[in-house]
Amino acid sequence: MNDKVKIYLLDVFFGWYLAITFHRVFYYHVLLSTDSPDFTWNLMLPYVGVAIIFSVMCLLTGASLGKKIISSTQKGTWQNEFAINIAWILILMTFVTSWVVTKVNIIQMFDHERLNAAGRLFSSLLQPNWNILQKAIMAMIETIYLAFLSTAIALPVSFLLGFLSARNLMKGNPISFALYNILRIITNFTRSIEPLVWAVIFTVWVSSGPFPGMLALMIHTIASLAKQYSEQIEDIDAGPMEAIEATGARPIQVIWFAVVPQIVIPFLSFTIYRWDINVRMATIIGLVGGGGIGSMLIQYQMLSQWNEVGLIVLIIALVVWLMDYLSAKIREALR
Amino acid sequence: MEKLVHISNLQKIYPNGTHALKGVSLDIYKGEFLSIIGLSGSGKSTLLRCINRLHEPTSGTIEFSGKDVTHISGSELRQYRKSIGMIFQHFNLIKRMSVMDNVLSGHLGSIGTFASLVGKFPGSVKEKALNNLDIVGIREKADLRADALSGGQQQRVAIARTLMQNPELLLADEPVASLDPATSHSVMKYLEIMNKQHGCTVVCNLHFLSLVRQYSTRVIALRAGEIVYEGKPQDITEEWFKSIYGEDAVEVEIE
Numbered sequence: 001m002n003d004k005v006k007i008y009l010l011d012v013f014f015g016w017y018l019a020i021t022f023h024r025v026f027y028y029h030v031l032l033s034t035d036s037p038d039f040t041w042n043l044m045l046p047y048v049g050v051a052i053i054f055s056v057m058c059l060l061t062g063a064s065l066g067k068k069i070i071s072s073t074q075k076g077t078w079q080n081e082f083a084i085n086i087a088w089i090l091i092l093m094t095f096v097t098s099w100v101v102t103k104v105n106i107i108q109m110f111d112h113e114r115l116n117a118a119g120r121l122f123s124s125l126l127q128p129n130w131n132i133l134q135k136a137i138m139a140m141i142e143t144i145y146l147a148f149l150s151t152a153i154a155l156p157v158s159f160l161l162g163f164l165s166a167r168n169l170m171k172g173n174p175i176s177f178a179l180y181n182i183l184r185i186i187t188n189f190t191r192s193i194e195p196l197v198w199a200v201i202f203t204v205w206v207s208s209g210p211f212p213g214m215l216a217l218m219i220h221t222i223a224s225l226a227k228q229y230s231e232q233i234e235d236i237d238a239g240p241m242e243a244i245e246a247t248g249a250r251p252i253q254v255i256w257f258a259v260v261p262q263i264v265i266p267f268l269s270f271t272i273y274r275w276d277i278n279v280r281m282a283t284i285i286g287l288v289g290g291g292g293i294g295s296m297l298i299q300y301q302m303l304s305q306w307n308e309v310g311l312i313v314l315i316i317a318l319v320v321w322l323m324d325y326l327s328a329k330i331r332e333a334l335r
Numbered sequence: 336m337e338k339l340v341h342i343s344n345l346q347k348i349y350p351n352g353t354h355a356l357k358g359v360s361l362d363i364y365k366g367e368f369l370s371i372i373g374l375s376g377s378g379k380s381t382l383l384r385c386i387n388r389l390h391e392p393t394s395g396t397i398e399f400s401g402k403d404v405t406h407i408s409g410s411e412l413r414q415y416r417k418s419i420g421m422i423f424q425h426f427n428l429i430k431r432m433s434v435m436d437n438v439l440s441g442h443l444g445s446i447g448t449f450a451s452l453v454g455k456f457p458g459s460v461k462e463k464a465l466n467n468l469d470i471v472g473i474r475e476k477a478d479l480r481a482d483a484l485s486g487g488q489q490q491r492v493a494i495a496r497t498l499m500q501n502p503e504l505l506l507a508d509e510p511v512a513s514l515d516p517a518t519s520h521s522v523m524k525y526l527e528i529m530n531k532q533h534g535c536t537v538v539c540n541l542h543f544l545s546l547v548r549q550y551s552t553r554v555i556a557l558r559a560g561e562i563v564y565e566g567k568p569q570d571i572t573e574e575w576f577k578s579i580y581g582e583d584a585v586e587v588e589i590e
């Protein structure tokens with residue numbers, strides 16, 4: 001695309017953004033303190049009109065933020081100053097809009113009644129109900145094992161995928177390179193979906209409980225580990241591969257003797273760290289019905305039994321801290 | 336003299352367009368110690384890697400013991416590589432493995448895949464590995480991790496590794512370029528032993544003319560992918576030296 005066209009389109013976008021935020025957010029919410037009227041596509045027309053006028057003005061005067069971004073404006077001119085001010089206004093309006101959209105309400109936060117409620121909550125959290133200790137420990141164990149199983153099942157799959165999506169091993173011939181590209185797309189897509197979302201999908205699929213939680217973590221772990229593994233493989237020293245190849249070894253022997261020894265330690269360390277992450281994730285996933293300590297937490301929370309919630313939070317904090325400490329120690333020892 | 340390798344009009348163009356070899360024709364004779372000299376980037380490494388087919392030649396032919404090996408593939412290619420040893424400037428050992436396992440890896444071309452993956456090398460092979468470590472004088476280091484050794488010792492492990500192949504030809508790509516002068520001689524001495532006692536033909540990329548004169552029986556010089564000199568090491572005159580390395584070059588001695 002031509003630079004002039006890019007500049008113009010950018011200015012149209014800035015003009016439109018300013019018009020819509022000034023009118024719908026600043027005018028209605030800040031000045032009038034009401035809600036803005038319901039959105040209809042027809043409402044867009046005047047904003048676009050303003051945007052076009054704005055961008056034409058920018059084009060004619062040369063006072064254009066688009067121009068400053070794409071090419072440049074000369075320092076010290078009023079056009080340059082103007083473009084900088086527009087940028088500041090854009091940032092400011094984005095902040096105001098975020099504030100309005102998030103429904104920030106500081107006054108309510110420090111309201112007398114609310115403060116009392118929060119006080120009651122925190123004091124009961126600090127007085128955990130030890131009667132459910134055994135039940136909570138069992139749920140925590142379920143979570144840890146769930147995390148372990150998801151990591152353990154994912155491990156061999158990621159291991160294989162790691163090799164198949166390592167550029168340096170796959171770029172050799174067109175078929176393997178095509179496979180590499182396909183696998184990259186699939187794992188990138190899978191990884192971009194959060195485990196929480198996978199958990200929702202699997203709870204619909206196989207009903208709620210630890211099993212769908214395990215599946216959700218497993219899917220995400222496969223994609224994440226495959227990525228980390230393949231990056232590690234791409235990073236290895238090619239020299240030993242060349243040397244082993246030169247002895248007349250088969251490709252699988254080259255991988256086993258020249259690639260694997262270079263990657264086992266980093267692989268182990270990634271895997272342990274992933275288990276650690278998965279224990280935390282398993283807790284969160286429990287909140288949407290993935291079983292274990294998370295599910296228990298959300299049940300007591302819905303019944304407003306804060307002393308029980310207090311105990312569960314305590315156990316989670318303890319285990320997460322312990323896992324974190326242990327996995328860091330193990331990874332250090334492996335180095 | 337009997338020809339071991341016959342290379343004719345060898346061209347190598349890398350995928351990025353670099354024309355590394357521009358029609359190299361060369362005969363390598365059985366039992367000789369051939370040195371290849373030339374500036375950095377002149378194509379020395381490329382030539383060696385084309386010979387054992389780590390790199391695919393773009394055109395031209397390579398014959399080994401009278402057999403065309405330019406386009407062989409699969410097990411035929413592996414069989415061919417097995418008869419050619421190679422050592423490298425950076426040794427290319429597997430750092431995390433023991434010296435012994437590194438030496439054993441030279442036997443990979445002659446052992447079943449499964450047996451090699453589970454590390455089941457026959458006793459006789461292990462004996463041979465120890466024996467090879469003896470030849471290069473570091474048998475007592477067999478159980479150490481390869482990266483615990485000094486540079487010179489690592490290169491000797493690499494030599495022991497290629498000895499496992501009983502190679503007919505040894506390709507050495509600047510084998511002493513990352514070693515100090517004294518260590519350089521100890522490594523070159525083992526190449527000489529392979530050449531003289533094991534009857535292995537040696538092709539060696541070198542940077543120091545003093546080493547070339549001392550160890551090799553013949554020398555070729557590459558410049559920008561072409562052979563510009565071929566002859567006896569003693570015959571490299573000042574004039575030739577300047578034409579190979581450029582007008583401003585001064586010879587550095589290594590003792």
Ligand SMILES: Nc1ncnc2c1ncn2[C@@H]1O[C@H](COP(=O)(O)OP(=O)(O)OP(=O)(O)O)[C@@H](O)[C@H]1O
Nearest residue numbers: 349350351353355374375376377378379380381382
């Ligand atoms: N894998 C590769 N891909 C692309 N170009 C390469 C590759 N390997 C080498 N080249 C290029 O080919 C030319 C010859 O390189 P080569 O490594 O054979 O030179 P050399 O004589 O061994 O040099 P040195 O003394 O630095 O080792 C150089 O221009 C180099 O940049």
Ligand SMILES: [Mg+2]
Nearest residue numbers: 379380381508
């Ligand atoms: Mg080189």
